[in-house]
Amino acid sequence: MAHVNDPAVIERLMRTKGTWAIVGLTTNEWRSAYDVSLFIRDRMGMEIIPVNLPGDDVHGEKGYRSLADIPAEKHPIAVVDCFVNSQKVGAVIDQAIGVGAKAVWLQLGVFDEAAVQRAEAAGLDVVVNSCPAREGWRVGI
Numbered sequence: 001m002a003h004v005n006d007p008a009v010i011e012r013l014m015r016t017k018g019t020w021a022i023v024g025l026t027t028n029e030w031r032s033a034y035d036v037s038l039f040i041r042d043r044m045g046m047e048i049i050p051v052n053l054p055g056d057d058v059h060g061e062k063g064y065r066s067l068a069d070i071p072a073e074k075h076p077i078a079v080v081d082c083f084v085n086s087q088k089v090g091a092v093i094d095q096a097i098g099v100g101a102k103a104v105w106l107q108l109g110v111f112d113e114a115a116v117q118r119a120e121a122a123g124l125d126v127v128v129n130s131c132p133a134r135e136g137w138r139v140g141i
Contacts, residue, residue, distance in 0.1 A: 003116045009125050011139045013103055014044055014132055018078025021067055021101070023092050025050040025058050025083060032107070032131075033083035034058070039133040040081070043141055049074060067095040077101040081132070082110055090115035097122045107131055 020040050025033040025048075037059065041048045049070055050056065050063035057063045064070050067080065080096040082089050082104060089106060093115040096104050103125035106116075111128055119126050 002113065003120075003126060003128050005127050005130060007138075009103075010127055010130065010135055013079055013105070013125060013127065014135060014139050014141060016078065017045060018102075019047045019049060019074055019076075020079045020081050021049045021051050021070060021077045022081045023051040023067070023084055025063075026052045027056055027058055031083070036081075036083075036107075036131060036133045039136065043136065044132065046078070049077075067092070067099045067101070070099070075100060079103045079105050081105045081107070083107050084110065086110050086112055093119050097124065103127070105130070105132070
């Protein structure tokens with residue numbers, strides 16, 4: 001059965017202060033993750049953690065190569081926001097489950113039904129094919 005986003009879950013995730021690990025956030029200003037991560041940090045008031053293959057810092061925030069590399073004092077991770085292609089998101093979701101994240105958010109066009117089902121079975125909140133910057137108007141952020 002296909003996942004259906006719950007507007008109440010989206011609003012709760014966007015309004016509850018916490019740490020968002022943003023997988024795929026790099027220093028490339030032309031990628032959507034760059035601006036959306038600023039919205040998450042500056043408009044929503046969340047702590048952000050860039051996660052990218054080189055482990056680069058972004059927006060002055062310490063970057064890590066994987067979710068598993070994020071130090072324990074940064075846990076629990078409230079949301080793992082996925083700016084990766086659909087073929088890679090299953091591995092990211094499995095990492096999110098492994099580190100005890102509370103939710104996964106798959107950006108526009110990112111989807112893997114089997115991985116979404118694994119996340120839901122593990123008790124994570126799941127949002128798919130959505131963007132916090134686009135949802136902001138609906139929840140008044």
